Structure formats: C-alpha cells, structure tokens
Amino acid sequence: MSGVGQLTPNSLHRGSWRRLTCHNMTIRIAVLASPWSARIAIRKSSSTNAISCHHRRRVKRSDNAGHRPMSAPVRVRFAPSPTGFLHVGGARTALFNWLWARHSGGELVLRIEDTDLERSTEEMTTAILDGLEWMGIDWDEGPHFQSESRDNHRAAALDLLEADAAYACFCTVEELAAERKAAISRKESYVYSGKCRAIPPARANERRDKGEPHTIRFRVPSGQTSWVDAVHGPTRFDNRTIGDFIVLRSDGAPVYNLAVTVDDRDMQITDVIRGDDHISNTPKQILLYQALRATVPRFAHVPLILGPDKRKLSKRHGALGVSAYQEQGYLPQAFTNFLALLGWSPGDDREVMSQAELIEAFSLERITGKSAVFDVQKLEWLNGQHLSMMSGLAVADLVRPRFITAGIATEIELAERAIWFGELMAMVKTRSRTLDDLVVQARPFFGGAIEYQPDAVAKFWKDRKMARELLGVAASYVDGETAFDDLEGMEARLRALCEERSVSAGKLMQALRVALTGTRVSPGIFETMAAMGKSLVVERIEAALGYLGREIEAA
RNA sequence: GACCCCAUCGUCUAGUCUGGUCUAGGACUCCACCCUUUCAAGGUGGCAACACGGGUUCGAAUCCCGUUGGGGUCGCCA
DSSP states (O other), rough: OOOOOOGGGOOOOTOOEEEEEEETEEEEEEEEESSSOOOEEEEOOHHHHHHHHHHHHHHHIIIIIIOOOOOOEEEEEEEEOOTOOBHHHHHHHHHHHHHHHHHTTTTEEEEEOOTTTTTTTHHHHHHHHHHHHHHHHOOOEEEEEEEEEEEEEEEHHHHHTTSSEEEOOOOOHHHHHHHHHHHTTTOOOOOEEEEEEEEHHHHHHHHTTTTTEEEEOOOSSSSEEEEEEEEEEEEEEEEEGGGOOEOOOTTSOOOOOHHHHHHHTTTOEEEEEGGGGGGGGHHHHHHHHHHTHHHOOEEEEEEOOOOTTSOOGGGGGGOBHHHHHHHHTTTHHHHHHHTTTTSBBSSSOOSSSSSSHHHOOOOOGGGSSOOOOOOOOHHHHHHHHHHHHHHHHHHHHHHHHEEEEEEESSSEEEHTTTHHHHHHOOOOOOGGGHHHHHHHGGGSSSSSOOOOOHHHHHHHSHHHHHHHHHHHHHHHHHHHHOTTTTTHHHHHHHHHHHHTTOHHHHHHHHHHHHHHSSSSSSHHHHHHHHOHHHHHHHHHHHHHHHHHHHHHHHH
8 A cells, every 4th residue: 555655765665665645646666576677667657546545444444334344354456477567358348347446445566477587678668667657547565577476386386296296298289289289170179188297207207307398287187167157147167178288388387377377376366357358267377276276266257348340459450559548638537438348337327427426336246248349439428527527727737738849939948837727728629529639629728820721711701801801900909909808798798899890790700700719609799708818819810811811802 | 169158239238136107218329300500519309139949827028948059168378
C-alpha cells in the first residue's frame, strides 16, 4: 500500500518499486534490476494515482461496514510480458484485476514476465508501466521480474522430478518436430508421445550425469482436470488431450506454465484474472499446483477483444498501444470506462461511470463469456461525455501542452490568460470529443491569420457581394459596441442595427462566424466575439472584407 | 483436424442460473422532429435482435439435445 515511506538503501530491493506520497504527487523510485541493466529510475506520476488511492480508501470503508463476507483477502496480479506495448487487451486485463482488487479491498501485484529474454526489452517494460499509470491503475507490489525467480522455478522442477511427477526427456528438437509433423499429416492434434516416460529413473540419471541434453517434462496423470471458472462456470479438460509438457528447457530455463504457477503460488495469488486465450493453459497449471501441493487459485477468464472483422484485435486493426489513445486525446477515465464496459456491465442501465463507480459496481460474476468488438465510436462518445463533465479549468490543464506543442500559444501566454483559457475550454468542450478536437476548435480564438474552410465559404459566403455587405454592417456594429461582455445587450443591439439596415440578422451572424473562425462550427457568435475581444474581431472582419473584395475583383 | 470457449438489434449490452411480468429493455451509430445565429450538446420519436432445428413444459430468449456459425489453443513463446 502506498503511503509515506522511509527510503533507505535497505528498502531498495532489487526489482522493487517504492512509492512516496507527498501532497498530491506520487514519486516512484524503482530499482529496475533487470537482466539488461540495473538502474534507478525516478518517475513523477500525475495526480491520477492520488485519485485512485482515494477510491481505495472509500471502498475499504464500505467493506468494513460488513458488506463483504469474511474470506481470504483477494490478491490478484497483472503479468504482462514486455515483448510489446500495452495493447487494449492487456489494458483491460489490468483494469479488471485492478477493479477487482480495489473493489474487494485486496492487493494488486505487478509482475513482468520476462522469461523470454530474446524478445523482452526494457523499453517495453517502461511503456507498460506508463500505460498503466496513465489509466490510473496503481499497484501495491512490484513490479517483480519473473526472470529473477528463476531459481525458484528450477527448484520446483527438481521437486517435481524427485516426486516422480516429472521426468527427464531426451528427445531432440528434430525428433519432436517429426512427431508433430506426423500428427498433423494424420490430422490429429499433437500431444507428446511420452517416449521418454518409461525410461527408468536410474538410467535417466546416468544419462543426465553424462551431460546428455534433456528437458524436464511433467507427467500428466490420467483422468480429467476441471475448475469452476468465475466467468465461464464449470470447465473440464480430458488429460489425454494435454500431453506431457515441458517444464524446464534443456538450457535449464523454466517454461511459461511452470514459471507462472510457481510465481502465483509464491506470491499467494488468490484470483487469476486473465485473457480467454489462457484457458487451455489452465489445466496444465492446475496439475502443477496439485503436484506442487499448492492451493489452486480461483480463475476468471475474460473473453478477448475483437476487431471490427471479429478477429482477435491486432495491429492490423489500427489498434495500437494504449499510448496511441493517450496521444489522440482520450481521457483516461473515459478510456477505462469504455474498456470496463467491454465484457462487463454493472447490470443496470448505467454507462457513463467514474472510476469510483466502476470500483464500487465491479464483480467477476458480471463479466460476460462472449468476446466483444472494439467500437471506437462508442469510445469517442464516452470521451465526450467525460469531457463535458469536467470543468473548463480542468480541461485547460489537460490540453495546455497540446496548444504549446502546436505552436498556438506559449506557456507564458497561457499562464497570463489562465482564466480566459479556462472559459474558452468550457465553451468549446461541448463540441469536442477528444482533446485534439478542442485544440482545433480553439485555434481561431488566438491571434494570427485563419484559413477559410471551403465548406463554410460555400455555405455562408456563397454570394460574395452579399457577404461583403453583411460584414460591412457587422463592422459598423462592432465599431460602436463597447460592452463586449454583455452578451444579451450585444445581441439586442446587433438585431436592432440589422432591422435598421434591413438585413437578416441570422445571415449576418453566419457570415460573421466564417469571418471570425473560418468555419461553420463555433460557439454562439456573441460568446465567440466576447472571447476574442474587440481588436481581434475587428482585425478578422477587416481581413475577411479584404478577402471578399479580392474575390469579387477576380470574378 | 483435435480440444476448449461463445451465440439477443450493425456494435456494446440487460434479460438466461431462480422458465410466465419480454408484442425483448438501455446505449453507440444512423434517420426525423424540437430547440436554434452555425455546429454541437440537450430533448422527443423512429429503424434494428432472441443463429437454426428438435425436444421438455400449460408456457422457452431463458432448461436439454443436435446442427450451423464465430473465436481461442494446440512450441524447449508468453
């Protein structure tokens, strides 16, 4: 659990993260003791973690009120392998684990499964942690690196060997490949023949002592292996379809199923929440738990996320990492809300939910067994909903860097006009679905030239002479207007002037909108003028008049 | 191919365990209307589904069997 911690050299265990919370800022100090390098990384996190801590306390209080049955405290883990970025499927698995931990007042352990050293990179580990942090997912322990518990894995394999639950297998890669090929040509599923099963232990030891290359295989007993899955219900596998599987490679490295089982046992994981694609690994792992005389955890297999073509969501669908959604300007609370609704529902009609509400409502039982298609449109809608619930100032804080990198304004300029900027954001956010939309819509409110959008020109400046006439009236109105903050008065005065000059007030406002913003989309025209200020409005009208004049000349 | 999982509007889903209250509810998208200086937002309404076939039952979206369809897994990857 996070909290103010003492940071001493002794508290920096290899591969551990320490968290110090002060004010609203969380600083994590990590010793990334990985096979690649050992270094200290100090990372500042946003305030999202502080928010989630708040949630946790909230939930815990309600738990103490006696709503939850007395049972072993929940301990879950998220165990990504750093061979790629954090994709949406992994993100949702992490989210479900987190929601379950926070809902039940349990703990979330983060474990990096880096046993495939060839494909694991430190960059990916960092990317995954960043993604989790952005989503507001915090963890109570870790990250642990699986490669560091290699000794435990090996010891477990030796235990199995000693108990005769496993045996040495001297089959070569080539032999196995031939077996597999033969099985395929016979149109059968491949299971290891068990060729080395019957080698007497004494003989096997002899060969091992001689240094003959061998793997350690688990001796799958006959019978059936079953469990009650928290999402799928009773699930059963016939052990004949499993086949003796390798537990320790010939180079002494543990294989996934062994490593996971030993780690989950050692970390006392009570609930394993992971993707559906692990269902077929589950019987193997249960067999290992049993052979290791460990308590079998509860399993919850979450259905996969599919692309629009109903295939497993992949890069081909343009579904990049979580970071892509972050860059596109989605809000973490909207993103997690959306992900939570993919395969889970609160059971009532609620859809727009805060993280606190998600935590409160979450349960494993309400996860559906059916895989879900990732629908970006719904994500966009949800993002708009969350955006509209935020205050202008809060939105301003989030988009400020985007204005700066887009070169629209400098940090200093924005700081000087902080209140104005917050009000501007409040104005444009109902029209925006992402933070990028916000930038586009707010751009005309800053000085400098604007481009006239062809569709706006076609619709509201179709008759150039008429447009020029309308803008002429607008110019004389603006000229005499002194109260730019009096929205109602402005409208009354403009309408009166239109009446007097017998021009359509509606047409004028539309033509004016194009002159001011270059688009046909903007907040109310008086709000727009108020936010721009008189000098910019005058400047824009003059520019438009000039443009229209040139157009008329040319025609 | 074998094994496993899944099957309600185009999509996300409620309803399935504990059959009747379901002429199947909500949401996204789309369409229409209202509001309106534009675009959104908001409001109102509309289009749209129980995969198929058997059974059980007075009664099935719900229980059982089969078919079909989709997905996942079948590595000294994780």
